[in-house]
Amino acid sequence: MRKSVLVIVDMQTSFNDGAKKVLQENLDAIHIAKQKNMFVVVLEYRGSGATLKPIKKSLEEYSLVVYKQKGMCDGSSHVQKVLKEHDISPTRFFVTGVYSNACVYETVTGLAKKYLSTPVVVIDRAVADMYEQGFRSKNRRIKNMRVQKGKISKRLFTLSTT
Numbered sequence: 001m002r003k004s005v006l007v008i009v010d011m012q013t014s015f016n017d018g019a020k021k022v023l024q025e026n027l028d029a030i031h032i033a034k035q036k037n038m039f040v041v042v043l044e045y046r047g048s049g050a051t052l053k054p055i056k057k058s059l060e061e062y063s064l065v066v067y068k069q070k071g072m073c074d075g076s077s078h079v080q081k082v083l084k085e086h087d088i089s090p091t092r093f094f095v096t097g098v099y100s101n102a103c104v105y106e107t108v109t110g111l112a113k114k115y116l117s118t119p120v121v122v123i124d125r126a127v128a129d130m131y132e133q134g135f136r137s138k139n140r141r142i143k144n145m146r147v148q149k150g151k152i153s154k155r156l157f158t159l160s161t162t
Helices: 013-021 023-035 053-059 076-085 103-114 140-149
Strands: 002-009 039-045 065-070 089-098 120-128 152-155
Touching: 002 023, 002 076, 002 103, 013 023, 013 089, 013 120, 023 053, 023 089, 023 120, 039 053, 039 076, 039 103, 065 076, 076 089, 076 103, 089 103, 103 120
Parallel strands: 002 039, 002 089, 039 065, 089 120, 120 152
Antiparallel strands: none
16 A cells, blocks of 8 residues: 655653654644544654653554654664555655654665655654754755755655645
8 A cells, every 4th residue: 555654753751852842843744644644653762751642642543553662763674664564655754753863864864765766755843953943954964865865855844734
């Protein structure tokens, strides 16, 4: 089955400082993902607490969600395994979460390498940097990667219901 996939990275209690900054934007992305019948993968860094309660609550009755623990920054292998288990062929990835200079960056890079013909879109307003909200500021690694790979969109991206 072909579907767009929302990947939520490490929105957990241990990363509260960054996660709380972008919580509403993540909830907005979840709301639209549910309207569009998208598959949702929630990545959790092992030993870093639970996913924030508002996120869990917004997904509690949604059938197309899987929570997956990871022990490293790059969660792309875990996403790939979940999609294979559910027979999902992704048409596009939307990525949110914390932190843009660590786990989000590594996961986005991994997805771009594993799914060469599938666009990977980072929802800028729904991603926190360790130092400030979003990665519009100093994260040149993703900007450079966009030029090199051509598959990752680092931009202000608004999911819409139209």
